[in-house]
Amino acid sequence: MDNSNVNDTEKWLPQAEKVAINATNTTQAITETSPCAEQTADKRYMQRCLQLAKCGLLGAKPNPMVGAVIVYRGRIIGEGYHAHYGEAHAEVNAFASVKSQDEALLPQATLYVSLEPCAHHGKTPPCADLIIAKGVPRVVVGCVDPYAKVQGRGIEKLRQAGIEVVVGVLEKACLALNRPFMVYQRHHRPYVILKWAQTANGFIDLQQQALAISSPFTQMLSHKLRAECDAILVGKTTDEREHPELNTRHWWGENPRRLVLHRHQPIDQLLSKLYQDQVQTLIVEGGATVHRAFIEANCCDEIHRETAPFTVNNGTKAIDIPPHFVLSKQEIYDGHVLEEFVTEF
């Protein structure tokens, strides 16, 4: 990174670290701060990794979003993120961004990365090997990679090479950043989002007939969500009554794969099949019977509920939000309340 950043960086350092850096004015500044200050610095740079990782939102999928930062004495000398599936990982891009005059600092620098460095030959060579080759003595990892070919092997490889590895800084945030990837890798099933729109008194249709509950704007948002999912599913009754298109016509991006539950099929069997088909995210738009089936199978990770500002006399009742879900987001557009609920990770 640009040397002119040094003073800016110091402006937002906590007072204790500023004192440490100014007082020592040597290459040991970071290591001579108290363990507490070092922990604060670790969190701050991990926060930066998370910011960078999010730049991969559109391109990284189905890979996780990952960010990496290289720090020498309180100065960021390299940054990178995983921008495109099949291309360079965050660590590779971070090393590539280091200026030639800063290369010599790597043997005294710390590498921060939001996900454990890979140890396998995938579409690119192992990042753990690159880190070892660059001579970085300290690596701070946000969370372990649950991918079967990694699962701690990257951390082990670095430690075997004599590198100090700290694991679990801002761990919850690092895991939450890639919830679909984590569930897909850990549980060998897609990440499941239940989604519906209901009236103010909790009905999803009008006397068992389809009802337009969303506004044009909230419908557009629901098509955006569809575009972020690999597959979309409705129950047999919904399909027969509505012949839904289940596409992304009010947004852009690819249509998800369209699925209808036509006959009673155990949810876990369906999800195993979808895992084999590399479906990482599944949106289940209803109806209530199918929503209930996913909850009962304990296969639901997120719920999106829209509540309109009007009531109807009768219809199919929406399911209740199960007690182990917590509200993670709420927005209101023209009186329509959009809520997102997630399970504890």
Ligand SMILES: NC(=O)C1=CN([C@@H]2O[C@H](COP(=O)(O)OP(=O)(O)OC[C@H]3O[C@@H](n4cnc5c(N)ncnc54)[C@H](OP(=O)(O)O)[C@@H]3O)[C@@H](O)[C@H]2O)C=CC1
């Ligand atoms: N406002 C909204 O967001 C939405 C509203 N809707 C509305 O909801 C209504 C339909 O909801 P609902 O009556 O609950 O029906 P569903 O659409 O949930 O379909 C239920 C049927 O799916 C079949 N099915 C297949 N596999 C399974 C399984 N593993 N578990 C349970 N059922 C399975 C069953 O058919 P069988 O018994 O024959 O095996 C079951 O009766 C419609 O009027 C529709 O318009 C629907 C989606 C969203």
Ligand SMILES: Nc1c(N[C@@H]2O[C@H](COP(=O)(O)O)[C@@H](O)[C@H]2O)[nH]c(=O)[nH]c1=O
């Ligand atoms: N009526 C209703 C929803 N209904 C859901 O959307 C499906 C119709 O999709 P499409 O044919 O692509 O428009 C329908 O089968 C049901 O799953 N969704 C909502 O967000 N808001 C609404 O008001």
Ligand SMILES: [Zn+2]
């Ligand atoms: Zn890698």
